[in-house]
Amino acid sequence: MHRKIKIILNPMADMGNAWRVARDLRSITEQHGGIDWSGTVYPGHAIDLAKQAGEQGYDLVIAMGGDGTVHEVMNGLMQVPEERRPILGVVPVGSGNDFGHGIGASIKPTEALTRAIDGEPSTVDLGLxxxxxxxxxxxxxxxxxxxxxxxxxxxxxxxxxxxxxxxxxxxxxxxxxxxxxxxxxxxxxxxxxxxxxxxxxxxxxxxxxxxxxxxxxxxxxxxxxxxxxxxxxxxxxxxxxxxxxxxxxxxxxxxxxxxxxxxxxxxxxxxxxxxxxxxxxxxxxxxxxxxxxxxxxxxxxxxxx
The missing domain is CATH 2.60.200.40 (Tumour Suppressor Smad4)
Incomplete structure (x- = not known):
């Protein structure tokens, strides 16, 4: 099944290194076709972008950044009704990347992105x-x-x-x-x-x-x-x-x-x-x-x- 995919990038993650990583990953997204990008520009922006992605019918939202970016994207997705809530993917390019470690995401961005695009989802718990x-x-x-x-x-x-x-x-x-x-x-x-x-x-x-x-x-x-x-x-x-x-x-x-x-x-x-x-x-x-x-x-x- 072809997924409608949105990548939410924090270009300032890892002291700005995330922007350079994202630039090198464009060829992968172009191969899969139809993958949209959005970049964050203010604190909390990823929450809004993730919620909008759910409202716009995206099937998968990939957080590209550090743990803070994943946190915001996840909080945005949780504002979407469960029946329409997109799947979360993670490309860890931050300082700590602890959630990425917890879900077994590769520390190599190319591998992490490929897996996020093609992988099958499973459920995880969240704290409230x-x-x-x-x-x-x-x-x-x-x-x-x-x-x-x-x-x-x-x-x-x-x-x-x-x-x-x-x-x-x-x-x-x-x-x-x-x-x-x-x-x-x-x-x-x-x-x-x-x-x-x-x-x-x-x-x-x-x-x-x-x-x-x-x-x-x-x-x-x-x-x-x-x-x-x-x-x-x-x-x-x-x-x-x-x-x-x-x-x-x-x-x-x-x-x-x-x-x-x-x-x-x-x-x-x-x-x-x-x-x-x-x-x-x-x-x-x-x-x-x-x-x-x-x-x-x-x-x-x-x-x-």
Whole structure:
């Protein structure tokens, strides 16, 4: 069956390298014929473009960029009624490419694009966040609260570095400069607790930051959210734990709590910094203190690698 295909490109992904990659892929799209391109020009633009693609009858929308581009495209597709919702394809050309890793997409753009065009879809789960205002946001890979969001903000201020090294540098800066635990009241699947938390990540996929195995057992189609939580620890202890996160062995520390749930709710004693798939949902100047999360099994059709 011939698919009507739209590629949504973030030309600025990977410090502008995505534009050069896309230029080299034009011959593949021309061979298949009838593939349309759209480029993003402002934050959130890919959401609008993906939603429009669904309304215009496209069968497949390919996100070409980093995790942020995939996040926006996915959120746009989820605004389309399920019966008309396009399939998602991914050509990972960003800094972290963690969702691409989770679905097995090739790191070679030519192979990733060919697979996205010709491959058969399967369903993946998505996470859904709802804040105290009723605003909703989907996430496909990870969502970080506090420490992880601050790392994301700091990584955006490191234009010279790329990929894993960029995130690692931002982690080190955050441990030194922003080591501030948050008092949280948490309810997960009916179980209540109150803790001072320095690090909290909800995971649909296993890794973030280009290689930190936050939830090594997480799978994007298992019907549950994984979580990784580090209670209040010292800076030296955080420096001890971080190398273990890279290997996925941090669960052996008593201050680290790993688990799974279907619903997760929290309220905090101060405004929360939150990132969803590396995109800042709330940061400086916001005042969100209560959020809830749930897993949506088999929510989206995706071409896997």
């Amino acid at each position: 966040m709802t804040d105290e205002r009723g605003h909703k946001e989907y996430f496909d890979n990870t969502l970080g609260i506090g420490f992880g969001a601050t790392v994301t903000i700091r990584s955006h201020q490191l234009p010279i570095l790329r990929g894993f090294l960029m995130y690692l540098t931002a982690v080190i800066q955050t441990i030194i400069l922003d080591h501030n635990p948050i008092r949280m009241q948490i309810e997960l699947d009916g179980q209540k607790m109150e803790e001072s938390i320095i690090y909290l990540v909800l995971c649909n996929g296993p890794r973030e930051g280009g290689g930190f195995l936050v939830a090594p057992d997480a799978k994007i189609d298992d019907g549950v959210l994984d979580y990784a939580m580090i209670t209040n620890v010292s800076r030296p202890m955080m420096f001890r734990i971080v190398p273990e996160v890279m290997k996925g062995t941090h669960g052996r520390f008593k201050q680290v709590h790993l688990g799974t749930c279907k619903k997760f709710t929290l309220s905090a004693d101060r405004p929360l910094y939150i990132h969803a798939d590396g995109e800042i949902f709330s940061g400086p100047g916001t005042d969100i203190r209560k959020v809830s999360f749930e897993i949506l099994p088999n929510a989206l059709k995706v071409i896997r690698g």
